[in-house]
Amino acid sequence: MSEKKTLTFAIMDPPFESARSTTFFRLLEIAAGRGFNLNVFAYEGGVHLSFAKQKAHGNGVHGTNVETEHHPLPKIWVSEIMTKAQESGGSVNWVNCGLCADERGIDEVVEGVRRGSPADFWKLAQASDNSLVIATR
């Protein structure tokens, strides 16, 4: 086993619904900063995380406009983590479940995200030092 670890994550939760997606991104970012090679299998609602058409908005309740609200968009987090991994000597191999994306109309994703299938998850986990499933509840 090489010094550089390879980790595989599976995530089922969509953004904006629970704290699990944020926690998932925090774990990814730490691993990316350590130069690990990271695999992500986004399953079911998790395919929304990299959806390219996510849009920021203002918030009338908060009295903010689109700039001052600075609404978080997980698609940006995906790209930032990919960049950080690359700068740290690692990589992110992000696979969206293709059927999950189709049934949800997720037809545009950020650069670096590709379509795949459950077979990819199996192969990625097999080739990893460890794997972590972040299941939905």
Place this chain on the structure above:
Amino acid sequence: MKALQIIEAAYRGTLEEQDDTIIWLTHSMRDTGADLSVLLTGNAVNYVLKGQDASGLEFGRWTQVNPPNLERELENLIAKDVPVYVMRDEIDRRGLGEAFTIEGIKLLNWEDLPKLLDAHDHIWHW
């Protein structure tokens, strides 16, 4: 019509939404004239604690500059004449005691719950 928002699911997407989604929903409907009350129960009783700080979220070069502020949102709801109740028993079970200091929060005992429910036409349990 009078509706009671019972909030039990806590911190559900609050970092990404910069708010509790049901407190936000209550604000939004109240701003259009809706007659609403809020009851915090389960883990959501933690919302009444003062001084919570959700800042510091960062991913790469992205930094959250406008984190959720549940204390402010509850205070603003109360200022809009939305009664905010919290279950005393749930506070006690978590050892929170009287630590919360958001002014205007009403403690509710279990025996007073039926009266509160009866005072509303709709009960929405989130």
